[in-house]
Amino acid sequence: MDIGAREEFGKYIKKLREDARFSLREAEQLLGISNSYLYQIERGERNPPKIEVLKRMATAYKVSLVALLIAAQIQEPADQDLFFNDDELERAFEYVKNDKTYQFGTHMNGQTLTPEAKRFIVEVYERFTGLKLRGGKKGQTDDTKPTE
Template sequence: MDPVHEADTSGATGPIDKVADLGRDIGDYIRQQRNTAKISLRQLSKLAGVSNPYLSQIERGLRKPSAEILQQIAKGLRISAEALYVQAGILDEPIGGPVVDAIRVDSALSERQKQILLDVYESFRRENAEDRTTSDAPGQSDMEAQ
């Protein structure tokens, strides 16, 4: 058998497997969100304007939804479309978490103020990460690190 068509028995995953995993991951995530919201598949189908069979296939990882479909599903689940985009691998996970998100959506701040706050916040996070790696150095006790 040629190398292109050889079965991989090592357990390693190739690019095709990773795409399939993304489909399963987003499907699992949508199912978890739906169950948490206590919404049936049929109800979400109506709320999102997506056919019941198609939504079922998405949840089972058989179909990978487009960004537009994810946006409709997010609306039906009343969650952010960005959260679904991150789960689906369309967007990278934002760095910083809820603090960064809160700064970005605060309409009382100008874009310049937001950027300054984000820069300061990130500098504190970097400094704290450096402090943790220094205090975790071998041969240094917690008391010496303080």
């Protein structure tokens, strides 16, 4: 990425952070990166962060991951399990719903959750349990229901 594109991306990230009303320190804690690294990104001194950080930015700043990937000029991410299909999402979400320990928050007064909400819940579940419900890697589980 050239310097002009880095600066443009940095301005975009800074605007998102400010619109979300986060200080550098608050964003540092949410994103799991140092505030100096975030500051360098916002000033266009560093290339866009890895996809995992972009995913956390999307969640914290309430923007789509696709918008961040486009801004970061990432057309085809190397992390193929970043986007998973509808069937895989539904299977992973059902797994979370059936886990009595973590099922709180998976229902919304009888309303259907959006795919984005389900994706977020699955990602949080994966982070807390260490299980990989998507993509067949890292502590992979099958379609069996979790034990109580």
